[in-house]
Amino acid sequence: MSDAPSAYQPPPVAIHPAGHDHAPHHPYLQHHFDDMGQQAEASTLGMWVFLVTEIMFFGGLFMAYLVYRHASPQGFQEASHHLNIYWGAANTAILIISSLTMAFAVRAAQTSQPARTQVFWLVSTMAFGAAFLGIKAIEYTDKFRDHIVPGPYFQWEGLYPKPAEQFYSLYFAMTGLHALHMVIGLGIMTVIAIMAWRKTFDSDYYTPVEVAGLYWHFVDIVWIFLFPLLYLIGRHYHAG
Amino acid sequence: MSGHVAPKSMYYGVFGALMVGTALTVLVAFFDLGPMNNVLMLGIAITKALLVVLFFMHVRWSTRLTWVVVASGFFWLLIMFGLTMSDYLTRGWVPGTWR
Numbered sequence: 213m214s215d216a217p218s219a220y221q222p223p224p225v226a227i228h229p230a231g232h233d234h235a236p237h238h239p240y241l242q243h244h245f246d247d248m249g250q251q252a253e254a255s256t257l258g259m260w261v262f263l264v265t266e267i268m269f270f271g272g273l274f275m276a277y278l279v280y281r282h283a284s285p286q287g288f289q290e291a292s293h294h295l296n297i298y299w300g301a302a303n304t305a306i307l308i309i310s311s312l313t314m315a316f317a318v319r320a321a322q323t324s325q326p327a328r329t330q331v332f333w334l335v336s337t338m339a340f341g342a343a344f345l346g347i348k349a350i351e352y353t354d355k356f357r358d359h360i361v362p363g364p365y366f367q368w369e370g371l372y373p374k375p376a377e378q379f380y381s382l383y384f385a386m387t388g389l390h391a392l393h394m395v396i397g398l399g400i401m402t403v404i405a406i407m408a409w410r411k412t413f414d415s416d417y418y419t420p421v422e423v424a425g426l427y428w429h430f431v432d433i434v435w436i437f438l439f440p441l442l443y444l445i446g447r448h449y450h451a452g
Numbered sequence: 453m454s455g456h457v458a459p460k461s462m463y464y465g466v467f468g469a470l471m472v473g474t475a476l477t478v479l480v481a482f483f484d485l486g487p488m489n490n491v492l493m494l495g496i497a498i499t500k501a502l503l504v505v506l507f508f509m510h511v512r513w514s515t516r517l518t519w520v521v522v523a524s525g526f527f528w529l530l531i532m533f534g535l536t537m538s539d540y541l542t543r544g545w546v547p548g549t550w551r
Binding site: 252253256257260261263264267268271272274275278279282283297301304305308309311312314315316319322323422425426429430432433436437439440441444445447448 | 455457458460463464467470471474477478481482483484485489490493494496497500501504505507508509510514515517518521522524525526528529532533536537540541
């Protein structure tokens with residue numbers, strides 16, 4: 213944030229009602245910050261502090277996964293074998309593409325691209341996010357159909373029914389929490405896209421896009437770990 | 453105020469690396485390599501996460517304060533994993549204790 217030696221020219225100066233006399237400043241600069249750079253830095257840092265709490269939030273579930281998988285490695289492999297690796301891989305690719313379009317949305321705002329360009333990248337990101345949730349819905353439907361949703365109707369043909377039920381409890385908790393984050397992300401992107409449409413963002417002020425992007429990329433990272441740990445551990449496992 | 457603007461080619465490069473990593477981790481999963489399966493799987497996932505954090509999330513161009521906060525998040529995660537597994541992995545080492 214320290215480079216770009218004051219490319220800042222106070223464009224439309226904030227107009228305050230009477231009795232508020234001070235130097236002209238950017239309309240989006242809050243008074244308790246010295247300049248736009250400091251304000252952006254504070255927002256980004258605050259978002260990272262939130263994301264650290266999110267790391268610990270998901271971390272607890274990864275911890276539970278580690279403990280139960282350690283307790284029954286074969287049971288987890290057998291359970292994982294039932295997940296569809298192609299849906300999982302497709303969703304991984306979709307999320308990575310959505311991260312790319314998100315990065316381009318931030319870049320479009322950063323480089324003062326027209327509002328329609330910014331909105332295009334944001335809506336593309338949302339479209340890929342929605343596609344991810346669609347595939348997740350198909351997968352969940354299959355699980356309900358095959359009676360491998362933990363609970364009274366859980367059925368398992370293999371050798372390790374109890375660990376399999378633990379695996380699918382964790383599967384639904386982890387992917388469910390992840391999907392909830394995706395839904396919230398779609399809500400955030402809707403707000404950001406509307407702001408972008410109203411020409412809010414340019415190279416002087418794009419912090420909301422940047423911060424929303426941090427959230428989106430974080431959710432992508434969670435999936436980067438969920439995919440191998442849930443889908444890939446049973447591929448080379450042969451039942452029996 | 454305008455932070456570091458990375459060229460589009462860099463984003464495409466990182467994107468390509470992430471896709472290759474995904475293909476690689478799927479490919480590796482189909483071979484039984486013993487413990488190496490887990491090592492490769494997690495190694496690829498950590499590499500992909502690092503690429504996203506450093507380039508997509510702009511940490512590479514962020515201030516040192518941001519670096520410290522980001523690193524502390526993963527450090528605390530390792531403390532949680534480390535302390536918990538130091539319990540689960542050592543159960544039954546001492547005869548007569550619960551496992």
